[in-house]
Amino acid sequence: MLQFQSVGLSYGATRALDAVDLRIEPGEQVCLIGPSGAGKSSLLGLMNGRLSASDGAVCLNGEDLGRLSGKSLKEARAGIAWVPQDLGLVPNLRVNQNIACGRAARKGLLGILKSLLVMGKGEKEEIAALLRRVGIEEKIFSRVDHLSGGQQQRVAIARALYQNPHIILADEPVSAVDPERAKSLVGLLTSLAREEEKTLVMSLHDVSLARRYFDRVIGMREGQIVMDGRPDEIGLEDLYRLD
Numbered sequence: 616m617l618q619f620q621s622v623g624l625s626y627g628a629t630r631a632l633d634a635v636d637l638r639i640e641p642g643e644q645v646c647l648i649g650p651s652g653a654g655k656s657s658l659l660g661l662m663n664g665r666l667s668a669s670d671g672a673v674c675l676n677g678e679d680l681g682r683l684s685g686k687s688l689k690e691a692r693a694g695i696a697w698v699p700q701d702l703g704l705v706p707n708l709r710v711n712q713n714i715a716c717g718r719a720a721r722k723g724l725l726g727i728l729k730s731l732l733v734m735g736k737g738e739k740e741e742i743a744a745l746l747r748r749v750g751i752e753e754k755i756f757s758r759v760d761h762l763s764g765g766q767q768q769r770v771a772i773a774r775a776l777y778q779n780p781h782i783i784l785a786d787e788p789v790s791a792v793d794p795e796r797a798k799s800l801v802g803l804l805t806s807l808a809r810e811e812e813k814t815l816v817m818s819l820h821d822v823s824l825a826r827r828y829f830d831r832v833i834g835m836r837e838g839q840i841v842m843d844g845r846p847d848e849i850g851l852e853d854l855y856r857l858d
């Protein structure tokens with residue numbers, strides 16, 4: 616369970632988040648929406664311990680992430696997959712190698728180097744099965760920079776699942792793609808997360824995608840949560856007023 620207790624975050628003089636209270640239960644699928652600068656990326660950054668709260672507490676399963684360090688922070692973060700806006704793939708590595716990097720936090724540098732140099736049969740099979748689920752099994756040995764944008768997004772999703780996280784965080788993963796492709800990718804990520812009972816928190820710009828694929832939508836504006844609920848309960852007009 617993820618819990619924010621009166622969380623504030625400042626970057627110097629900029630107050631990015633203010634008095635945020637929030638609770639996300641295991642297996643929930645949550646969409647963050649709001650205009651640019653509302654604080655969505657900051658909220659996601661706090662959820663995986665990449666950023667530290669300036670005040671209040673961010674707790675993961677009852678543990679204050681801000682008080683963890685070293686090995687315990689690393690362990691907590693290993694259970695949280697991060698799909699950044701730019702996908703964070705290594706362009707000149709092959710698809711299977713990029714996906715193997717999903718276990719970097721668990722295996723350490725030496726373990727990952729070994730996987731990259733001589734990947735075991737079991738690992739290769741596991742990666743092939745994941746690629747089948749995201750629909751690009753035939754690309755397993757392709758270099759990532761030879762793939763289309765949509766295929767790269769599927770690699771990033773497969774890498775996140777390969778990490779075997781409890782929580783998947785995705786920061787506007789479809790901001791740079793056309794509406795049809797965005798729909799299929801958000802549909803894919805939400806259905807995979809649902810099947811595997813993972814918690815999913817995704818920020819999106821497109822309110823219609825939020826309505827279509829999520830039961831819970833959190834609307835943000837100027838560093839605060841201004842609405843939180845089922846998209847049909849919150850009301851379309853209110854959602855659109857955020858843009």
Ligand code: ADP
Nearest residue numbers: 626629630631650651652653654655656657658
């Ligand atoms: P969103 O993801 O909704 O666009 P962000 O969390 O990126 O919002 O930003 C929230 C606020 O914090 C904005 O005013 C933004 O300019 C500011 N901000 C974000 N990151 C930084 C940073 N690294 N340094 C200074 N200000 C930042």
